[in-house]
Amino acid sequence: MNKRQKLQIALLVLFAALFITWLFIPVPVYTRILGLTGNALGILAMVLSYRAEEKNKKK
Numbered sequence: 001m002n003k004r005q006k007l008q009i010a011l012l013v014l015f016a017a018l019f020i021t022w023l024f025i026p027v028p029v030y031t032r033i034l035g036l037t038g039n040a041l042g043i044l045a046m047v048l049s050y051r052a053e054e055k056n057k058k059k
Contacts, residue, residue, distance in 0.1 A: 009050070019040075
């Protein structure tokens with residue numbers, strides 16, 4: 001793995017840790033929905049970026 005891939009994985013782990021921590025913090029429902037959506041999109045962006053890089057590496 002190159003440095004960029006390692007950084008992507010580190011960011012994904014950080015996103016996941018913050019996401020799990022955030023789930024247990026008591027907040028209003030609408031705030032929780034907005035937060036879940038934002039966190040899910042952040043994780044999805046990291047996963048798609050990593051997969052695209054792996055796909056390009058195989059070519």
